[in-house]
Amino acid sequence: MIRRFGHWLVALLACAAMIGLHAYTGEFGHVDARRATIGQTARLYASTVVVNGWSIGQVLYSDDAFVGRTGVIYLAVNVxxxxxxxxxxxxxxxGGESNGRTFAVDDSLFVPEPGxxxxxxxxxxxxxxxxxxxTVTFLDQAPIYAYDPQVNVDLGITAQDAAQAFDRSRYDTVRTTSGTVEVIR
Incomplete structure (x- = not known):
């Protein structure tokens, strides 16, 4: 009997292995990308994200602790x-993207518990x-779903806005927070 159905059994096991590999690694994922703007709520599975605003400077403090100084700029995006x-x-x-380049965040984003x-x-x-x-990109890579929702939030910074912000805030101190958890009202 095994000899008769052996090739079907091998094919079935190979298919199961490929499905399992995809679920484990997340490879071959499909991304459902949506656009949002500052102040607009966007959904990623069971969570929502809102970009509240941004600030720039060359000195960075996180929760009142000195992090560093840079020769370029820090862009802090409040979410x-x-x-x-x-x-x-x-x-x-x-992550972030501008001028065809991608940028990683210095700290990871904390997703709170339900409620x-x-x-x-x-x-x-x-x-x-x-x-x-x-543009700031938020992606939720769930391992077993057919697609991964992604939100691309354009900060709306034009070349003129960037030049003015840089002239005005280039030597500023950026104070960031890791935030506090609150009950959803």
Whole structure:
């Protein structure tokens, strides 16, 4: 009997292995990208994210602790993450993009437990030339779903806005917070 159905059994096991590998590694994922602007709520599975604003400077403090000084600029993006669903996601990725380059955040984003929200900052270190057109990307990479929701938030910074912000705030101190958890009201 095994000899008769052996090739079907091998094919079935190979398919199961590929499905399992995809679920484990997250490779071949499909991204459902949506755009948002500052102040607009966007959903990623059981959580929402809102970009509240941004600030720049060359000196960085995080929760009143000196982090560093840079020859370029720190861009601090203030966000509110709320988990209004039944499960907290543990697989969020945050990054930035400008002028065809990608940027990693200095600190990771904290996603709160269900029923709570957290206002916090994510920080990027970048050249002043990359401030105009900067977009923050939030991605929730769940391992077993057919697609991963992604939100691209355009900070709305034009070249003129970037030049004015750099002239006005280039030597400023950026004070960021890791935030406090609050009950969703």
């Amino acid at each position: 509110t993450v709320a988990t209004d669903g039944s499960e907290r996601s543990t697989s969020w990725k945050v 709570f929200q957290r206002r916090q900052d994510v920080v990027f270190e970048l050249s002043p030339d990359d401030l105009a057109g900067f």
